[in-house]
Amino acid sequence: MKKITTLFLLLTCALYAQKGPKVSVSGKIIEASSKQPLEYATLILTNVKTKKVTGGVTDLQGNFLVTIPKGLYDMKVEFIGFKTKQLAQKQVSENINLGTITLSEDAEALDEVEIIAEKSTVEIRLDKKIYNVGKDMTLKGGNASDVLDNVPSVNVDAEGAVSLRGNENVRILIDGKPSALVGLNGTDALRNLPADAIEKVEVITSPSARYDAEGTAGILNIILRKGKVTGFNGSVNTTIGNPDLFQLGGNVNYRTKKFNIFSNLGYRHRRGPGNSFTKFSYINDTTSEIDSTQIEDRTFDRKSNNFNSSVGLEYYLSKNSSITGTFFYRKSLGDDVATNDTDRFLNTDPTQILLQEDRVENEEEDGTDKQYAINYTNNFDGNGQKLNIDLQYSENNEVEDSPITVNGALSEQNSQITSSIDKLIQIDYVLPIGENSQFEAGHKSTFQDLDSDFRVQILDPNNTFDPSNAINFKQNIYAFYAQFGSKIDKFSYLLGLRSESTDIDLTVFTTNQFSDINFTELFPTINLGYELNDNDNLTLGYSRRLQRPRFWFLNPFESRSSATNIFRGNPALTPTFTSSFDLGYNTKIRKFTLGASLYYQLSTDLIRPVSIIEVRNGTNVFVRQPVNLNDEKRYGFEFTSNYNISKKVRLSGSFNFFQFNTDAFTYTYTAADNTQVTTVLDEVNESTWFARLNARITLPANIQWQTRLRYRGPQSNAQSDREGIFVANLAFSKDLFNDKATLVFNVSDLFNSRRRESTTFFGGRENPSTISEGDFQWRERQISLNFTYRFNQKKKRERPQREYDGGGEGFGG
Template identity: 30%
Template sequence: MQLNYHAIFLSLFGTTLLTGLPRAFAQNVPSGPTVRAVIADSSSRQVLPYVTIGVVNEHGSPVAAAYSKENGTFSLQLPGSGHFRLVVSSVGHRPLHLPLNAAHGAPALPDTLWLATSSRQLGEVQVVARKQLIEQKPGMLVYNAGNDIGNKGGTAADVLRKAPALNVDPQGNVTMRGSGTLRILVDGKYSGQMARSAADALNMMPADIIQSVEIVTTPSAKYDAEGAAGVINIITIKNGKSFSGALEVTASNWEQAINPRVSLSRDKWNMSFHGHFHRLQDKSAAITERTSLKDGAPTQTLFQEKRQNNVMPHTSGELTVGFTPDSVSELSLNVNAWLGSWPDGSRQTTRIRLPNGTFADAYLQDARKKERFLGADISLGYNRKLKRPGQEFTAMAQVSPTGGNSSYASTQSAEDGKFRSREENFSKTRNTEYTLQADYSHPLSADGAFMLESGIKSIFRDANNNYDVWYADAPPPAALDFLADRSDKFSYSQTVLAGYVLMKMKFKHGWYAEAGARLEHTGMEGKMRGGKDAFSNTLLNFVPTATLSKKLTDEQTLSLSYAKRLTRPYIWDLNPNADASDPSNIVVGNPSLLPEIMHQGELSYGFTPSSGLFLNLAAFYKQTDQSIFDLTTTNDNGVATTQKQNLAGNRRYGMNFSSAFSITPKWNMNGNFNLNRLDYESRALFIVSKGWATDVNVNTMYKLPGNVSLQAFGEYSTRQVTFQGHRTPWFFYSFSAKKELKETKMTVTISAINPFNNTLSQTEVINTAAFRSSVLNRYYDQSLKLTLNWEFGSMFEQKARKKISNDDVREKGGE
């Protein structure tokens, strides 16, 4: 990287003024008039904080100094009357010199002082400072994943596992403060890949492209109301280079991946691309024991042992093209596409024992599941910065076509190998989504202290699922019989029309207030083949949000916020196609699901002293009505059926503590502690389930001589309450070492995942009046991973892009 030494000199000059002048002029100095203005960038039209402002007299000696605030304003009192010169300087901009004639009162200054961007090349220097691993910003916590060496060669799931207030279970499902009904965005943009299955999508995104993660616990009215728990925004790396890129190759005993990315810019055009080619092996085992009850006495006990070992090849890529016709306008095209094969084959042994000890049945189940998927998000964006600083208009459009073919072939045989039955289910899903969005921000005051934001948005979804089921109780070559009662076509459409208004206000003495409201109209329609079992529902949701914060000191902030959120069911929750590949455990959708509605309050305290310490403490309370949860029931034969329902509400409250600090200049540490209580109550089902849960993680990094870094990470999650039972504790840990070869711009990272444990285990327990069950899941993830990363290219400044943020689709598998 190169620096402009002239700009550095001016900045140091300004710093000297700021530190030296208060002492030099501490005596009685004649007071003069005050000058005020706003500092802004002439190209981006955005205000510039912390710009150095100095005043020199006719002899060139410094006589006063100040710096601009976060909103770009400054106020500076002159030492007396006379002729002066104002010097405004900021790194990356040309210095501004203005005469000040204070001989007859306050000199006249424009309301806004515009600084032009410097085009001079900067000399090469070594950067010794870096962002904190965790930062606090208004309304969010930010985890700077690019500074964490343990993420090399990993996936987005590995990154989120270390972020504050988040928890990632062994299956890759993400929760925020114990709740999984959240939205995951990529660069502020909705992703159909995330909507299909967040856990799968996170495993398809390489950690190498992630710059930071924004955790928004109480989103404002600007965000879609969808996502009761909150919003996660994954920010990817924007290569600021005229021609640059990176190639990452990783290999372990469970996965192999190649991740290329490239960026180039010329004149008014710029382009970036990143790809992901991933082969992942997924091995697991499960032991199930379920006892059916009648009047409290056991009637039969089901024993199952299941093993899975699947290889899942998949790929994804994203292309962004930007065009800036002038200094205030920008056009962008973004295409994100993905495809892959996600098999889920298994072999399972089942035995059913009666209370007298005899076995009523025993069989082997061989299930071969396949899922092939293909999808894309294609978006166009236009952004224009208007005349006033902070005044901006954005318009965006996106189309997201996705499709997938899933099927299973399940064969059942006796323990002696004699054929019993076979079943095949063929399912084809097609989904198209269109989004139109426009946003406008308008400053209501010259200093930007009062800002009004507004916008409108429309989403149109159309999904179809055709499924056919075939069955035979005779071995091949006997023909399969078509089961018309279990075959159908499910069509579902959803329309969301929304608008919002948000007011942001900065007051004196460190007070900040934000209040907004969003109105969302939702129309849902569904039907089976021939129009049978048709249903429709129309909802109008008023979604208010509010935040009040006080900057107690330069280092301490106290904030109180409220948000109303909702979670809509989607086609995966509604689809009535039953997965009966295991005839003793059936999973089916529920077309009659309604959205859940949540109210949340949060009180947070932030402490960020100049020493580099970061501390955030938050207490929260959530009330959810008609919550969406999994309900498992059994019939007289002991067959279990799992389906999502709205038959309960819940309360969740607790606290979250996050901290990052340096033990020594070479030894850093950060950690998170989450404590929450979940209370489920269903009057319809006469079920009450309550309990506390805790999860804690610790991450530490130490720098050795020779550009070598070491890192260790560990996470422990205690027993967690579910609607019908609980999940047992689990523990995850890893060690990493990184060597940087600066001459070749090569980085070598070696990581050990759970090196002392062959599997990661967790048991799911359900206790009801009709049955009690436990499922012990073991996930094979012990691995040794080697990652090579090579970076190339030269620097240039690339603008960040705004993209569609459809954060209103419930991810598959959220709870």
């Protein structure tokens, strides 16, 4: 068992000193099979005469440079999981270069590796934070939404909407690019992506110029697992649970010196019961008393069957270049039944019923997603110069049928057919300049062509249907960027500029309505870092970003969750632009690490949904529609921490507080009956917070116990108040069959408390015309049992390597 660790060596080097003239020993260490550089590999030098030990570790490109006194030295190279290589004894009297040293994997050693310093859950970079999710037992049997909901700074609400530091306009990427994995409906698609397929999540609150400018809150980049071990290996896993849950998946990888074949397959059946309760209080304008009350009691019974598959082949053209082709396919079938019991009565005489109906919507979904991708990578001389070319083609098709019955009779026959073709071309080039600097430039073009035919077919007394509501949405984005980064002693910087030209065309065929949005904008980025010492550093970031109106926000046709609750898009929307500032501090004190951030965001023409009331045939209809509000100022601070009390007790937590201010706003529009409807939105100056606590404890018999607690504080905006939400997850894990298998028992939402309770004021807070009080639970408590079996994969193998992606992580952190 290897006892020499990187940490021990660094301490030895710091304490060791010897008088006399100094010389340098340099070289490069690579992996024998793939010829890839090994970062953090260790060169150990022992002075034959004095028996003093010194040495160093390799950098990102596998290079090392060690300064030592002249003398006769024994030399060897070590890396966890690789065979130790003993070098020839050398008399070092002048600067020498040992050349390129190759290390081969040691299969036997992998079985006995003791993880002395477990890989940190959080890795800090100059422009991002990386959260490794592999050891989180509470995610076993879960999906991508569960993974994101466990990442500090991120929240996923009861309906699946993802927010970063309280802002829902966050850009979600897969392996650094838009992906068919996100699909037409990002929320639903994330629920269908299994957690076991995810290796880590990058939280990018101050993106460099390399990244898309889309997403005013920042970017969440989901990194999927990929096989890197030579030979044939893989794993299978299955999950069963209550409410009904069955999941079967696996991955297979075969790698040789010339090619790497990898694949992932997964099937998932799930039943997701949920419920909601809404009370509408109608207020008399003259008396300010409640005239009547309407209660809507809804239950959801959602069933889904999803099949995911991907296959890829990476071919090594040379030791520094490769071409990779991948194909992804997903089939999604859904059968959702929503039952809505509605009662409306006079408050002065509750026995006088104004409305009573039983509305049942049976929504059947059939979706298919395909994606073809080709990547070419050339590392040139292996010293950091790199060229990446990506080509991507995606097809997304979805058919929805939603017959609706009211009091047992067919009332509506709704349907939607949506198809989208997406294309991507991306070129990225990285050029190192000297030892500590690099220049990067690139281009990216994305093309989306989407057709949607959405029909709300209401049966009238003559048994006729409404016409088709068809739209075509085209969005083309052309981006160019350049950035330069360098490290000067303890100071690092990354400066960039991105240009994006946007062309959005929306055609509404029924009304011959056209919407054309064209603009070109510049997006500067600045990321600075300063290392106070080995354990403390400061970061400062600035970025300009935007939110483009999505097609469902522009679509003027109505979708209905009930006869009186409607969502409608707004073709007149314009983009939101945001300037963000982020100041961070990170420190490590023995077993305790702490990260702190202060942030400020200024958004113009903010896009937010507004709730309004229309009177249709004597009935109040509640319509939600996105509009451009006034400017918003948002600022806050957050803390993330890890405390490893011992090898058996590990704690982590995070706390985020933010405040936002939006000016008063009056929204007036013309309803279908040509009447003017005015909604007053009061000034908002509110704050909220959320916190997480995670504990992982090793019990007797080497059983792992993990508990995760989350609380999201109450929040208010221009029209509504939302109560706080508390969620607790619990998991127990046990390794079996000599660590080849793992059994995990998981309880998600232990107290069944993940409910959204809110109050909405229609017409303004001061003199509302209607008050809505709601209680919504998207899904109930989930209990599951997960079993994973690995063949030719080592559960405890730790390869502390970083794959440089050109995003600035080579500087600082």
